[in-house]
Amino acid sequence: MSAIDNLPPLREVIATHQLSARKSLGQNFLLDLNLTAKIARQAGDLTQCDVLEIGPGPGGLTRGLLSEGARKVVAVEKDTRCIAVLNDIAAAYPGRLEVINGDALEIDPLAHLTPPIRVAANLPYNVGTELLVRWLTPPDWPPFWQSLTLMFQREVAERIVAQPGSKAYGRLAILAQWRAEARIAMSLPPGAFTPPPKVSSAVVHLTALPEPRFPADPATLSRVVAAAFNQRRKMLRASLKTVAPDIEDRLIAAGIKPTDRAEQIPLECFCALAREVRKP
Numbered sequence: 677m678s679a680i681d682n683l684p685p686l687r688e689v690i691a692t693h694q695l696s697a698r699k700s701l702g703q704n705f706l707l708d709l710n711l712t713a714k715i716a717r718q719a720g721d722l723t724q725c726d727v728l729e730i731g732p733g734p735g736g737l738t739r740g741l742l743s744e745g746a747r748k749v750v751a752v753e754k755d756t757r758c759i760a761v762l763n764d765i766a767a768a769y770p771g772r773l774e775v776i777n778g779d780a781l782e783i784d785p786l787a788h789l790t791p792p793i794r795v796a797a798n799l800p801y802n803v804g805t806e807l808l809v810r811w812l813t814p815p816d817w818p819p820f821w822q823s824l825t826l827m828f829q830r831e832v833a834e835r836i837v838a839q840p841g842s843k844a845y846g847r848l849a850i851l852a853q854w855r856a857e858a859r860i861a862m863s864l865p866p867g868a869f870t871p872p873p874k875v876s877s878a879v880v881h882l883t884a885l886p887e888p889r890f891p892a893d894p895a896t897l898s899r900v901v902a903a904a905f906n907q908r909r910k911m912l913r914a915s916l917k918t919v920a921p922d923i924e925d926r927l928i929a930a931g932i933k934p935t936d937r938a939e940q941i942p943l944e945c946f947c948a949l950a951r952e953v954r955k956p
């Protein structure tokens with residue numbers, strides 16, 4: 677029996693089911709159930725929510741989410757070896773865990789979830805960043821999720837919450853902070869995982885805002901920010917030349933000095949510039 681439920685400890689589960697971690701699937705497992713319950717608590721009050729979990733693996737975070745009272749968890753796992761273990765957890769929490777064996781980048785689990793929906797995941801970092809960008813750029817806002825609680829490499833977490841003037845400030849910060857409140861909720865050393873990864877990790881918590889902080893057309897903002905940060909060492913009048921031939925005038929109209937560089941520009945000014953660029 678474990679500290680948080682009546683199921684066996686995770687080390688025992690992994691040994692019984694021979695779930696040796698696979699590098700190709702980015703498997704670094706969390707085996708301390710007190711820690712996974714703590715991560716689950718960062719997602720807020722789950723009792724009235726469905727939770728989408730991506731990459732449950734042997735189920736450490738899944739058990740944390742369920743023991744913290746999630747109304748229902750829908751867990752999407754690519755590794756078929758983990759499905760039997762996850763089904764054992766489903767049996768211990770009748771009607772509250774649905775396990776889907778599939779690739780989170782390819783399947784759409786929304787039909788299995790009832791709003792309000794929160795997302796929680798400890799994913800391989802490449803898949804995590806790709807999903808984060810998808811979740812932050814839906815065709816309509818507000819998105820399907822109320823909050824995202826996601827484990828990232830510390831360096832990626834810092835890029836998500838970065839402020840102007842820092843090296844980490846870029847497209848990811850603007851994407852995340854334009855329509856969500858983003859903060860680092862927890863830091864984890866490599867030793868928290870089995871096997872330990874090379875770098876530290878952090879849990880980022882993002883809450884969807886009802887509407888964007890500042891008005892802007894999403895595609896135009898994205899185009900302006902991409903061009904500005906693609907050549908982040910250049911002055912904006914040079915890096916944004918491809919965006920509009922009269923970009924200097926538009927920068928000035930948006931209250932930005934054409935000689936400034938992308939990493940000095942706050943979100944509000946990027947939004948003002950996107951509005952100026954949309955003008956005929």
Ligand code: SAM
Nearest residue numbers: 701704705706731732733753754755779780798
């Ligand atoms: N959540 C577990 C934990 O905290 O111990 C496992 C975390 S491990 C870092 C990442 C998990 O994501 C693995 O179980 C892996 O098999 C799964 N995974 C990797 N790529 C995936 C994908 N594209 N779709 C769904 N699951 C994936």
